[in-house]
Amino acid sequence: xxxxxxxxxxxxxxxxxxxxxxxxxxxxxxxxxxxxxxxxxxxxxxxxxxxxxxxxxxxxxxxxxxxxxxxxxxxxxxxxxxxxxxxxxxxxxxxxxxxxxxxxxxxxxxxxxxxxxxxxxxxxxxxxxxxxxxxxxxxxxxxxxxxxxxxxxxxxxxxxxxxxxxxxxxxxxxxxxxxxxxxxxxxxxxxxxxxxxxxxxxxxxxxxxxxxxxxxxxxxxxxxxxxxxxxxxxxxxxxxxxxxxxxxxx
Numbered sequence: 001x002x003x004x005x006x007x008x009x010x011x012x013x014x015x016x017x018x019x020x021x022x023x024x025x026x027x028x029x030x031x032x033x034x035x036x037x038x039x040x041x042x043x044x045x046x047x048x049x050x051x052x053x054x055x056x057x058x059x060x061x062x063x064x065x066x067x068x069x070x071x072x073x074x075x076x077x078x079x080x081x082x083x084x085x086x087x088x089x090x091x092x093x094x095x096x097x098x099x100x101x102x103x104x105x106x107x108x109x110x111x112x113x114x115x116x117x118x119x120x121x122x123x124x125x126x127x128x129x130x131x132x133x134x135x136x137x138x139x140x141x142x143x144x145x146x147x148x149x150x151x152x153x154x155x156x157x158x159x160x161x162x163x164x165x166x167x168x169x170x171x172x173x174x175x176x177x178x179x180x181x182x183x184x185x186x187x188x189x190x191x192x193x194x195x196x197x198x199x200x201x202x203x204x205x206x207x208x209x210x211x212x213x214x215x216x217x218x219x220x221x222x223x224x225x226x227x228x229x230x231x232x233x234x235x236x237x238x239x240x241x242x243x244x245x246x247x248x249x250x
Contacts, residue, residue, distance in 0.1 A: 004033030005055075006041070011048045011196030012189065013041050013094075020056025026107050027064045028078055031085035038088050048200045049192040050092070052115060053099040053185065059124065060108025068135070079138075082107055086139045090114035093204050095195045099188035100124045100166075100175070106133075113144040116207065117191060118175040120166040121184040126174060127164075128157045149174050199237045 005016040015037050017024040024030065041047045054060055067078030089096060089111065098104075098115040106129045112118050120126075128145070130137040137158060146154040149172045156162040169175045179187040195203055205228055213221045232238055 002033045003027070003030040004037050006037050008041075008044070008047055010193060011046060011200070012192040013047045013050045014185070014189075015041075015050055015052050016055050017053070017060060018055045020054075020058070023056070023058035023061035023103070024054045024108070025061050025064050026082045026085060026111070028067070028081050031081050034085050035088045038092055038094075042092065042094060045200070047094060048196040048203050049095040049097065051097045051099050051185070051188045051192050052089070052111070053188070054101050056102070058102040058108070059098070059100045059104045060111050061103060062106035062108045062129070068133075083139055086110050086114050090140075093207065095192070095203060095207055097188050097192055099184050100126075101181070101184055103127065105129050106135075107139060110139045110141050110144070113141070113148070118169075119184065119188045119191065120169055120175040120178050121181045122166050122178060123181050124166045124169075124178075125163055126157075126169050127161075129161070131158065132161055145174075148172075199235055202232055202235060202238075205231070 003017065003019045005014075005018045007014045015034070017030060017034070019025070019027070019030055038050070041050060063082050064078065067082065070077070071079045086107075096115040096117070098112040098118045100112050100118060100120045102121065102123060103125055104112045105127045109126050109128060112126070128137065128141065130141065142154065142158065145157065149157070153162075153164075153172050157164065164172060164174060166175070166178045170178050176191075177187060209224065209228060212224060216224060
């Protein structure tokens, strides 16, 4: 089964990093399994949303120190592989929800940041830690973190080593919601099922619009939405829903 487990039900895939003895660090094998899991899920037509979580007590404890040491000696192959893993999740057309079950540290925090939504267990915490081990942040860490928590909290986390516990992460906007440890996957699953309840092609196009519009001015965004809304009106499920709503109004 490797170091990544996948299960699918009712339009939702659960992808579990499954190397608990090493706290789900991003080894080449685990990253390869993560990329392969997303490749497989995106080829299916019965998956709309992915819940990404970790086995054991950690979500992801970061990069493999062996890869960092190799990079310090001039071989950055393993480090680039980690970047490939971030990019693969970030560019997925599927809706992605990080169910952060424990510590998300360094590159593990990046893995949560590249998801569309984050839900944290009460025992989870978030730690940048790059400077603490002598590294400049990488993988888009600074940009993604600042966009979510603002410049001051991002600076405190990155420059001063401030660690956010789950409750503080909620207050600062890093996570959408928190849940008791034993209710985390239920909470994340409910969000995922709501996303999967709408027509798949509509959900995926709407996610793409959320990604496209920040680069547009207001007029361009309005034109894009008009084009895509008119497209959605031609969907059979939309027409059926509108007819049903019209009958209820009579």
